[in-house]
Amino acid sequence: MTATAALPPTHALAEARPASQAYRSAFIALLARDVIVVRKQWKSFIVRTLMQPLLLVFVFTYVFPKIGQGIGGTANADQFSTLLVAGVLGLAIMFQGIQAVALPLVQEFGYSKEIEDRVLAPLPVEMVAIQKIVSGVIQGLIAAVLVFPIAAIVPATPVHLHINWLLLLTVAPLAGWVASALGLALGTTFPPTQVPLLFSVIVMPLTFLGAVYFPWSHLESIRWLQIITLLDPLVYMNEGFRASVTTTPHMSLWAVYGGMIFFATLFTVVGVRNFRGKVIS
Amino acid sequence: MADDIIRTEGLSKVFPGGRPVGGRPASPEVVAVDNLDLTVRRGEIYGLLGPNGAGKSTTIGMLTTRVTPTSGQAYIGGVDVVAKPAIAKQVIGVVPQTNTLDRALTVVENLELHGRYFGMRPAAARVAAFEMLERVRLADRAGAPVASLSGGMAQRLMVARAIMHRPQMLFLDEPTAGLDPQSRIALWEILQEFHADGQTILLTTHYMEEADQLCSRVAIMDHGRILALDTPAGLKRSVGADTIVRVSADGGNLDVLAAHLVDAVAEATSAKVIDGAVQLDTHKTAGLLPRIIDASEQVGYQVTDLSVTEPTLETVFINLTGKELRE
Numbered sequence: 001m002t003a004t005a006a007l008p009p010t011h012a013l014a015e016a017r018p019a020s021q022a023y024r025s026a027f028i029a030l031l032a033r034d035v036i037v038v039r040k041q042w043k044s045f046i047v048r049t050l051m052q053p054l055l056l057v058f059v060f061t062y063v064f065p066k067i068g069q070g071i072g073g074t075a076n077a078d079q080f081s082t083l084l085v086a087g088v089l090g091l092a093i094m095f096q097g098i099q100a101v102a103l104p105l106v107q108e109f110g111y112s113k114e115i116e117d118r119v120l121a122p123l124p125v126e127m128v129a130i131q132k133i134v135s136g137v138i139q140g141l142i143a144a145v146l147v148f149p150i151a152a153i154v155p156a157t158p159v160h161l162h163i164n165w166l167l168l169l170t171v172a173p174l175a176g177w178v179a180s181a182l183g184l185a186l187g188t189t190f191p192p193t194q195v196p197l198l199f200s201v202i203v204m205p206l207t208f209l210g211a212v213y214f215p216w217s218h219l220e221s222i223r224w225l226q227i228i229t230l231l232d233p234l235v236y237m238n239e240g241f242r243a244s245v246t247t248t249p250h251m252s253l254w255a256v257y258g259g260m261i262f263f264a265t266l267f268t269v270v271g272v273r274n275f276r277g278k279v280i281s
Numbered sequence: 282m283a284d285d286i287i288r289t290e291g292l293s294k295v296f297p298g299g300r301p302v303g304g305r306p307a308s309p310e311v312v313a314v315d316n317l318d319l320t321v322r323r324g325e326i327y328g329l330l331g332p333n334g335a336g337k338s339t340t341i342g343m344l345t346t347r348v349t350p351t352s353g354q355a356y357i358g359g360v361d362v363v364a365k366p367a368i369a370k371q372v373i374g375v376v377p378q379t380n381t382l383d384r385a386l387t388v389v390e391n392l393e394l395h396g397r398y399f400g401m402r403p404a405a406a407r408v409a410a411f412e413m414l415e416r417v418r419l420a421d422r423a424g425a426p427v428a429s430l431s432g433g434m435a436q437r438l439m440v441a442r443a444i445m446h447r448p449q450m451l452f453l454d455e456p457t458a459g460l461d462p463q464s465r466i467a468l469w470e471i472l473q474e475f476h477a478d479g480q481t482i483l484l485t486t487h488y489m490e491e492a493d494q495l496c497s498r499v500a501i502m503d504h505g506r507i508l509a510l511d512t513p514a515g516l517k518r519s520v521g522a523d524t525i526v527r528v529s530a531d532g533g534n535l536d537v538l539a540a541h542l543v544d545a546v547a548e549a550t551s552a553k554v555i556d557g558a559v560q561l562d563t564h565k566t567a568g569l570l571p572r573i574i575d576a577s578e579q580v581g582y583q584v585t586d587l588s589v590t591e592p593t594l595e596t597v598f599i600n601l602t603g604k605e606l607r608e
Contacts, residue, residue, distance in 0.1 A: 013447050013479075014399070016360055016371045022400060023367065029397035036394070037385040116381040117442075120345065121398040122371040281296075281348050 023123040027131055030121060034135040048099055049143040053088045054150055060084060060213075061155035081155035083248045085148075086241035087212030092147040093140040093172075094179045094210070094234050098203060101136040101183025103195070109278060110192035119279045129184060129275035133268065136180025137173060144172055162247045171240035174257070177264040178233050184271030188278055210234025215242060217249045233263035286450055286481050287321035287344065292353035293505075294339050313339040315505035317353070321450070321483055326476050328496035329485040330594060332606050336505035337485035338378065341454050344483070345375045358449045371399065374443030376453040380435050382427040388438060389414060389423040392445050399446035409445060417441040417471055433464025437471060444475060451475070453484040457491060469495055487606055489594035501598055508601045513594060520592040520600060521550050522562035527590075528573060529558045532582035545576035555599055562592070562600075 016022075038045050061081040108115040119125050152159050190198045209225070210232050216239050219226035229235050236259030239251040250256070293316050299308040314336040321327045329337045342348030344355055346366035355362040362369040383391050389410050396406030414420045417437040422430065430438060436456065443451055456472070457465040472495060476482060486492050492499045493513045500510045509516060530538060539552040539559045548564040563569065574584045590596075598606050 013449050014372050016358070016368050017400060019368060022371055025400040026398050029394065029400075032397060033383070033386075033394045036390070040385070112384055113377075113379045113381045114383055116377055116379070117383070117395075118398075119347070120370055120373075120375055122367060122400075124367040279347065281342070 023127060026121045026123040027127055030118065030128065030131045031135055031138075035138075038139065045139075046146070049092060049096070049146055050150065052095065053092050053147045054154070056091070057084065057088060057151055057154045061157065065156045078157045078160065079248065081157050081159045082161070082246050083215055083242060084155075084213065085151040085159055085161065085245055086248075087210075087238050088147055088151040089144050089172075089241045089245070090175060090210065090234055090238035091207060091212050092143045093175050093237065094182075094207065096140040096143045096176075097136055097179025097181075097183035098186070100139040101132050101180050102187035102190075102198070105132065105184065105187025106190055106192050106195060106198075109188070115279065125276055125279055126272050129188075129272045130268075132184055132187075133177065133180040133271070136183055137176035140176035140179055141172055144176075160247070161245050163245050164243070167240070167253075168244035171237075171244050171256070171260075174260045174264065175237040175240060178237060178260050178267065181264050181267030181271055182233060185267045185274065188271055188274035206232055206234050211238040211242075215239070215249050216251050230259075233259070233267075236260045236263070284323050285320050286323045287319065287327075287355070287357050287483065289317055289319045289344075289355040290353055292317040292319070292340070292343060292355055293351050294336075294343060294348060295351045312505050314343065314350075317505070317507065319500070319507065321481065322498075323481055324476075324479055325497035326472070326482040326484065326495055328492040328499040329483070329502050330487070330489065330492040330499050330598070330606075331485075331502035332487055332604075335502045337502055338454055339505075340502075341375075341452050341483070341485055344450075345373055345452055346370055371446075372449045374446065374448035374451045376436070376439045376443045376451070376456055378454045378458065380432075380439070382430075382435060382438060382442075384426075384428055386427065387423070388419060388425050388427055388430070391427060391438060392442055395442045396445045401446070406445075413441040413445055416474070418467070431464070433460050433467060436460060436464070436468055440468070440471060440475075444480065449481065451480055451482045453482065455485055455487070457486070457488065465491075489598070489606060493594050499594065501594070501601060503598075503602050509597065516594060516597045517592045520562055520596050522564060522592060524563050524565040524569070525590050525592055525596055526561045526563060526570070526573060527555075527558045527586075527588045528561060528577065528584060529586035530577055530582040530584045532577075535559055538577060538580070538582050541580050542573065542576055545579070546573055551600075553599075553603065555603075556605060558586075560596075560599065562596075 061084060119128050121128065152161060186198060186202060209229050211229065216229065216235050219229065236256050240256040240260065242248055242250040243253060243256060292314060294314040296311045296313055298310040301307045317340060329340060331337055339348055343350050344357065344362060346362060346369055350363055357369055358372045360369045360372060386394060392410035392413055393406045396409055397403060401409065411423065414423055417440060419434060419438060422434065427435065457468055460468065472482060496513060498510060499513055499516060500507045502508065511519065535554045539554055542559060542561055543549045543552045546563060548566050548569065550562045552559055552561045570587055577584050595606055
């Protein structure tokens with residue numbers, strides 16, 4: 001080893017550490033980086049997380065019933081407020097997947113090239129991609145916790161919650177995984193110039209048809225739409241939340257878990273493969 | 282050899298050709314790096330000098346795990362870079378061509394987090410980050426957002442970041458491209474300080490002054506191959522002349538003039554036409570220039586300009602490839 005006397009002892013030349021140790025500490029440090037960034041930008045995190053659900057719940061479950069323009073008839077206003085709670089939770093998590101994973105990745109691949117440095121961290125590049133998903137799950141869960149009180153308190157008509165903790169504590173992380181993995185897949189596919197397209201072609205249909213405003217089973221009378229919406233991962237997330245926090249009708253739990261695991265796995269595989277393809281030539 | 286820190290054997294990268302798109306024909310495959318055997322010794326500054334497209338960045342890309350070689354092997358500090366890229370990343374530091382600083386973090390946080398990626402504890406990373414800022418003269422900018430840094434400062438911060446975890450090998454890809462002369466010199470000084478502390482460095486450049494001033498050894502690269510490798514002084518000696526005279530002249534074919542001058546001027550060792558002028562490799566003697574003018578006029582040429590320089594790495598490159606570095 002060459003002379004390093006001029007440098008403090010913490011700076012002894014790096015020797016390769018065992019893989020598992022190096023990977024773990026790098027993974028945790030990358031997560032710590034995301035936590036630091038969210039903490040620095042907590043105001044914008046709160047605003048971006050709360051604004052949409054707040055307006056949604058306010059207009060649909062406060063304004064509409066008050067002005068006698070209830071959705072599904074004023075008589076069903078309670079029921080609507082209740083089923084919307086689940087939809088708002090799913091939506092909040094889905095948007096975190098876009099905002100916390102997809103959009104930053106589009107930036108980092110496109111303009112800032114920051115990703116170039118993070119892929120040089122001492123762990124496999126696939127784990128850098130997975131770390132983005134984990135970070136998105138954490139932010140999605142925080143978003144869900146923030147949004148929940150709004151969905152329960154703002155409506156003018158009573159919300160009837162019935163929480164099944166076992167379901168909630170399994171559905172929520174799975175939903176976070178689906179959304180973040182989707183974020184990874186989208187963030188590694190769309191160049192910065194096509195972000196508006198991402199919203200109009202992917203995010204809008206996904207959210208409007210994602211069983212946010214209606215239980216999936218109610219689509220029975222429009223059979224073709226009911227079948228098409230099975231391709232929307234948000235449907236399974238929202239139906240899962242519906243089963244977790246309300247007694248409104250919901251999809252079979254087999255379909256809920258199966259659908260979420262299927263889409264989460266699919267998006268993870270696609271996202272990680274895209275990620276690797278973009279950073280290694 | 283135990284003192285070799287980088288060793289490559291037959292390292293090659295062929296980028297596949299593009300498939301035909303619309304009316305455009307298929308693009309041919311590109312051999313970016315061609316069977317490269319490269320050895321970097323511990324403690325040296327090794328320079329890859331060559332024009333754009335010579336394969337320098339692809340070489341760095343392969344050594345830093347970002348480009349998968351088509352064939353061949355590469356070892357850094359005994360770690361097989363191709364087979365174990367995630368392990369190899371522990372012992373290298375990289376300053377890429379573009380600014381890849383973390384915009385969401387401050388100057389000091391960029392270093393701190395980087396240290397933590399490489400396994401430093403938070404407190405130790407913070408201490409080391411401030412020390413490193415002192416060394417790259419950015420201590421007064423610790424809390425600033427990185428977006429506020431000038432190009433030269435950002436580059437110094439990237440060097441500090443790359444070196445935070447004391448890599449066995451520091452890679453810099455065109456480190457001073459686009460920097461103003463002052464920032465370039467400041468960066469050279471910092472690299473020389475780290476080198477004095479024992480840091481081994483591999484850099485690519487297309488500035489011959491940079492290769493000349495900074496590097497212990499320089500490999501001249503073109504079309505994916507190393508054409509010559511020596512100390513800057515050794516490379517310049519290889520020209521076999523101590524004086525380079527560029528002769529601009531009117532009156533006919535310059536190739537004919539070049540051939541005539543090598544015969545007519547006793548000290549001249551070789552001559553060729555480069556970029557619209559005759560380059561005469563020669564030895565300094567009294568009355569050299571008048572004799573060149575006379576010899577030119579004898580065969581009907583009017584000398585319009587004469588310039589005299591010592592051989593540079595540019596001369597070496599020209600002699601090896603018949604073209605200038607900056608094309």
